[in-house]
Amino acid sequence: MADVGLSTSPVSPSQQTVRRASWVTRLVASPRFQSWAARFPLTRRIVRREGDAMFDLVAGFCHSQILQALVKLGIPDMLRTAQLDETALARAAAVPLARMRVLLAGGVAIGVLKQGRHGDYGLTVRGAALAGVPGLAGMIAHHDVLYRDLADPVAFFRGEVETELAAFWPYVFGAGAAADPDAAATYSQLMADSQTLVAADTLALADFGQTRSFMDVGGGTGAFLAAVGQQYPALALTLFDLPAVVDAAHDRFDALAHGGPADCSLWLIP
Structure with missing residues (x-):
């Protein structure tokens, strides 16, 4: 008589890994195991550490x-x-x-x-x-934009709400959101503040002494590009960005003593 319901095909290593992972998940999710692990000396510290991490996640x-x-x-x-x-x-x-x-x-x-x-x-x-840290406090102060977008997180991830963040972070959520000069100015100022440390770290590691031209794509008002230009005054600089930031970018480079006012080219995405 043939066996019924029994598979004779071998179990692949990947299937064994999946089964083992599923077994571990079921074990750890068991209240009985959690109670035992919290008392057992070899696992007690792990349980306490994971409990602290879970509290931080919830809070x-x-x-x-x-x-x-x-x-x-x-x-x-x-x-x-x-x-x-x-x-x-x-x-x-x-x-x-x-x-x-x-x-x-x-x-x-x-x-x-x-x-x-x-x-x-x-x-x-x-x-x-x-x-x-330059710019960090400004970013924290604007967290309420994200908080309002996540008031209903399920609706947010289903794409059922129009987010404020789209207007605030145009490079992430689409160029059309950058048409508002006020939103663009706020975004660009935050990015400019945060670029101080980024520029210092980058210029400490990278040598542009043999470079003739330098383009910053999505560089906002040119804070990073200005730092590069100050250290390498012979560079031809190009800023490639959206029209909403052009006025602030011109102001920055007009004030920059780098071979004369506005000694760089600005490329704009229409």
């Missing part, structure tokens, strides 16, 4: 909102030169003391602020880096 939105509130209220800038107590910070930011107390506790929790033994607040190393 990530709160972390970013706390960070945005700190930046928009100017708390990192206030603490760059001196430590201040909660009363002084609340008064300077025009925030009720009780609310400021909650915000400062949140800043300590996410590792941006630290509280001294006398109650004064200061910046941690991470907070000082946040305050000093």
Whole structure:
């Protein structure tokens, strides 16, 4: 009699890998296994680490909102030169003391602020880096654009909503969104601020001494190109970008002492 329902074909290594991965997934998802792993000495530290990571994942939105509130209220800038107590910070930011107390506790929790033994607040190393990186605070301050787009994340990923982000980040969501001069100016300023460190790192690694011409595609108002031109004044510079940024780009290169005013060519996408 022939066997019924039994496959005699060999299992491929890839199938074995898939089956093993599925088995591990089912095992880890089991509440019984999770309870055992949390008690077993060899897996207890892994469980604790994964639990902390899961909490950070769930609380990530709160972390970013706390960070945005700190930046928009100017708390990192206030603490760059001196430590201040909660009363002084609340008064300077025009925030009720009780609310400021909650915000400062949140800043300590996410590792941006630290509280001294006398109650004064200061910046941690991470907070000082946040305050000093050009353009970073500006990007954080504009996170609310993305937050509004993600108010209904399911509708967002199904493409059922018109996003504000499309107007703010034209290079990602289409050139047509860059027609608004205000949106283009805001975007270009953020990009220009963030290019300071990028330009310094790039020029420290790359040598353009033998280069005759240099084109920056999508370079905004030309912050990176200007840094290259200052270090290599013999270069012929070309900026290739959208019409909405042309005025600011002309202003930048008119002010740049690089072989005379506007000593570069600007290519624009119509």
